[in-house]
Structures are given as C-alpha cells and as structure tokens.
Amino acid sequence: MNYYSTNGKAPIADLQKAVVKGLAEDRGLYMPERIEKLPKAFFDNIQDMKFQDIAYNVASNFFGEDVDEDALQDIVYDTLSFDCPVVEVKDNIYTLELFHGPTLAFKDVGARFMARLLGYFLRRSGSTCGCATATNSTVNVLVATSGDTGSAVANGFLGVEGIHVYVLYPKGKVSPIQECQFTTLGQNITAIEVDGVFDDCQALVKSAFMDEELNQHMKLTSANSINVARFLPQAFYYFNAYARMKALGKADNLVMCVPSGNFGNICAALFGHEMGLPIKRFIAANNANDVFYNYLQTGKYEPKASIQTLANAMDVGDPSNFARIYDLYGKSHERISSLISGATYKDEQIAETMRQCYSETGYVLDPHGACGYKALEEGLQEGEIGVFCETAHPAKFKEKVDSILGTDIEIPARLRAFMEGEKQSVEMSKDFADFKHYLMQQ
Numbered sequence: 001m002n003y004y005s006t007n008g009k010a011p012i013a014d015l016q017k018a019v020v021k022g023l024a025e026d027r028g029l030y031m032p033e034r035i036e037k038l039p040k041a042f043f044d045n046i047q048d049m050k051f052q053d054i055a056y057n058v059a060s061n062f063f064g065e066d067v068d069e070d071a072l073q074d075i076v077y078d079t080l081s082f083d084c085p086v087v088e089v090k091d092n093i094y095t096l097e098l099f100h101g102p103t104l105a106f107k108d109v110g111a112r113f114m115a116r117l118l119g120y121f122l123r124r125s126g127s128t129c130g131c132a133t134a135t136n137s138t139v140n141v142l143v144a145t146s147g148d149t150g151s152a153v154a155n156g157f158l159g160v161e162g163i164h165v166y167v168l169y170p171k172g173k174v175s176p177i178q179e180c181q182f183t184t185l186g187q188n189i190t191a192i193e194v195d196g197v198f199d200d201c202q203a204l205v206k207s208a209f210m211d212e213e214l215n216q217h218m219k220l221t222s223a224n225s226i227n228v229a230r231f232l233p234q235a236f237y238y239f240n241a242y243a244r245m246k247a248l249g250k251a252d253n254l255v256m257c258v259p260s261g262n263f264g265n266i267c268a269a270l271f272g273h274e275m276g277l278p279i280k281r282f283i284a285a286n287n288a289n290d291v292f293y294n295y296l297q298t299g300k301y302e303p304k305a306s307i308q309t310l311a312n313a314m315d316v317g318d319p320s321n322f323a324r325i326y327d328l329y330g331k332s333h334e335r336i337s338s339l340i341s342g343a344t345y346k347d348e349q350i351a352e353t354m355r356q357c358y359s360e361t362g363y364v365l366d367p368h369g370a371c372g373y374k375a376l377e378e379g380l381q382e383g384e385i386g387v388f389c390e391t392a393h394p395a396k397f398k399e400k401v402d403s404i405l406g407t408d409i410e411i412p413a414r415l416r417a418f419m420e421g422e423k424q425s426v427e428m429s430k431d432f433a434d435f436k437h438y439l440m441q442q
C-alpha cells in the first residue's frame with residue numbers, strides 16, 4: 001500500500017517509510033491511498049469472533065500487503081493481550097472500556113502495535129530502515145508527554161530490540177501515578193525530566209528532529225498519533241464494539257461517541273466506517289477545547305492555544321488528525337458535519353456529570369469518559385443506541401475523581417506495581433543545546 005501526504009507535496013511513501021518517518025517531508029500526515037471494504041461475510045459472523053481475530057482481519061486489510069501474514073498475526077495477538085469489553089451504564093447507553101491495557105489507557109494498543117511493527121521492519125531490513133545515514137543502527141523514539149502518552153509509549157516499546165525511547169516530561173507537572181509509569185522501567189527507556197512546561201518538552205523534540213548534525217549521529221523518530229502505525233490500530237476497538245453490541249442484538253442504530261483531543265482515536269473509528277463498519281453516526285466529545293466543535297458549526301477551522309481542563313489528555317487547541325479527517329471526506333464540511341456531531345463541556349459540567357452518573361448508575365467515570373457520556377445523554381435520538389469510549393481507568397486520575405465523587409477508588413494492582421519501582425530520570429534544562437549535547441553522547 002502506498003501512503004500520500006495530506007499536504008500533497010511530499011513523495012509517496014511505502015508503509016515502512018511512513019512508519020519510520022512519522023510525518024511526511026512537507027509536514028503533512030500520511031494517508032493510505034485506498035481503504036478497502038471488508039467482506040459482508042466478515043460482518044455477518046463478527047458477533048461470534050474474538051477481539052484478536054476481529055483485529056487481525058482489520059489489520060490485514062490495512063497492512064496485509066506490506067507485512068508477512070505470520071508476522072502480522074503475531075504483532076496483533078501480542079498487542080491485544082487484554083480485552084476491551086462493552087458495559088451497560090444505563091438504558092441505551094453503553095461504554096466501551098479501552099483501559100484494560102498495561103498502562104490502563106487506550107493509547108496502549110497503538111503504542112504496542114507501532115513498537116512491534118517498527119521492530120519487525122528493523123529486523124527485516126537488517127536495520128537499514130531507510131531513515132538516514134546515521135552511524136548507529138538503533139532507532140531512537142523521542143516523545144514529549146504531559147502524562148499519558150509517555151507511559152503508553154514507554155511501556156509499548158519496553159524491551160523491543162533495536163529501539164531506544166526518550167520520554168521528555170515537565171518536571172513537577174506530571175502526577176506521581178503518571179510519572180512512575182515511565183520513570184521506573186529502565187532497560188531501553190530513558191525518562192528526561194525537563195525544567196520547564198510541556199510546550200518546552202515538545203519544542204526540544206521538534207528541534208531535535210530538525211537538527212541535521214543530530215540526525216547524522218542517530219536515527220530519530222516520533223511516536224505520537226500522527227504516526228499511521230499508532231492511530232490506525234485503534235480501529236480494532238470499534239469493530240469489537242460493534243461485534244459485542246451485535247451479540248446483544250443492539251447493533252442496528254449505533255452512535256459511537258469518542259472523547260477527543262488530537263482526534264487520532266475517532267479518526268481510526270472513521271477509517272473503520274470507511275471499511276464498512278455499520279455505525280450510524282459519530283459524536284466527538286470535547287472538553288472546553290472547542291476548535292473542532294466550532295468547525296462543525298461554522299465550517300471554519302481556527303486553531304487556538306489550548307486551555308487546561310479536568311480532562312487534561314484532551315487539552316489540544318490544534319488537533320493534529322483534523323488534517324486526516326478533512327482529507328478523508330474530500331475537504332467537505334457537509335460530509336463531515338452530516339456524519340459527525342460535536343459537544344463541548346466545561347470543567348463544572350464534567351464534574352457534575354461524573355457525580356450524576358455515579359449516583360444514578362454507580363458507574364465511576366473518569367473526566368475524559370464523562371464528556372462522552374454527557375454527549376450521549378444530550379444527543380441520543382429516539383431509537384438510537386449509544387456507545388461511548390472510556391479512554392482511561394479512573395484510578396489514573398484518582399485525586400480528581402476522589403475529590404469530585406467523595407470516593408476512595410482502588411488503584412489496580414498493575415498501577416500499584418509501577419508505584420513501587422525506583423524512579424530514574426535524567427535532569428535537563430529547556431535549552432536545546434543541552435539536550436543536543438546529551439544526545440550526541442549516546
């Protein structure tokens with residue numbers, strides 16, 4: 001399969017190049033040239049299939065031309081060693097729990113899949129991954145994080161041969177539960193504690209990608225949701241949701257509601273829809289960061305600075321995957337707004353929704369999932385069944401959740417285990433010269 005850039009000015013790439021490079025030369029996002037429909041027989045039998053088998057069918061539709069069958073099967077099965085169940089919250093409203101992976105967040109699937117696919121390409125090509133003239137054959141993944149992405153990427157890549165991960169995070173601005181998930185791992189994961197804010201971390205990573213001397217010295221790549229290998233596998237979730245709802249006899253008028261920040265997750269759902277997944281319509285649920293919501297109302301896309309909210313993994317003022325959605329529907333506002341509707345909630349509404357849902361149903365929402373639940377409560381029409389994604393386990397935001405609900409929610413054993421590990425990190429200033437000097441010595 002060939003991949004083109006949404007900016008239309010970069011050469012066509014094959015899958016390997018798209019995965020290794022992440023962003024195209026013209027700073028556009030890679031898009032597959034074709035999206036094939038899955039056969040009717042697949043949808044007829046999907047309710048009897050396991051998550052892993054469903055996912056393998058979806059994966060081979062995207063990646064089958066470029067990855068050996070056995071290898072792809074291993075990558076999918078190894079990535080999905082956990083379940084993503086659908087749970088009824090109340091009448092006609094279900095949640096798709098995406099938080100049963102190693103770091104209890106939905107980003108685990110994309111991160112693990114990408115790590116394994118990159119590992120496969122490195123082995124297959126004997127480490128000449130087409131990504132530079134760099135002298136050292138290790139591929140170095142740089143990732144800036146405000147909390148959640150770093151833990152999913154670090155755990156996804158942990159122990160993968162030929163790859164080293166540097167997680168840059170703002171000192172003192174990440175919760176202790178989040179910090180321990182990427183600072184205690186060791187092996188091929190290095191945590192870099194930057195004396196600055198998240199934007200400083202991101203600026204260091206961007207400068208590193210653009211520094212010629214550094215790129216001669218080492219192979220660098222990114223692992224955020226601009227990467228096709230990270231966002232596309234999230235489509236697995238939606239086929240599984242459909243299968244589980246079909247098994248319940250509730251799949252006819254499905255509305256899929258996705259709490260969104262960079263729009264990678266919902267974009268994967270939309271790719272699934274293009275593959276024939278029978279979802280009636282979609283809702284993108286946002287916190288107070290309302291750029292996409294405004295686009296739906298006005299047809300104008302006007303990025304702005306992000307606002308800090310309770311649902312902080314969705315604090316994005318210029319969602320990177322908007323470019324993919326825009327391209328997917330031929331830049332047509334009409335097509336986009338007739339399939340997707342929006343919702344935006346302020347912190348008080350998020351907190352109130354969490355309290356109301358807990359007292360009414362007993363279900364503990366995290367602040368991100370709360371946006372999805374609220375959007376369905378408000379937006380579901382007669383005869384429709386809604387499924388919203390729970391994108392993180394509420395214990396990842398324990399302090400906030402407990403103070404809003406007056407609870408003392410239990411921290412799952414997997415999270416506690418991270419908290420018992422020993423923190424290791426490299427202190428760094430926000431000055432690029434220091435970061436570069438450090439990398440040049442590796």
Ligand SMILES: *Cc1c(COP(=O)(O)O)cnc(C)c1O
Nearest residue numbers: 260261262263264265313391392
């Ligand atoms: C990353 C994240 C989101 C937003 O996902 P996008 O793919 O960026 O839209 C929502 N909730 C949680 C908990 C996240 O970590």
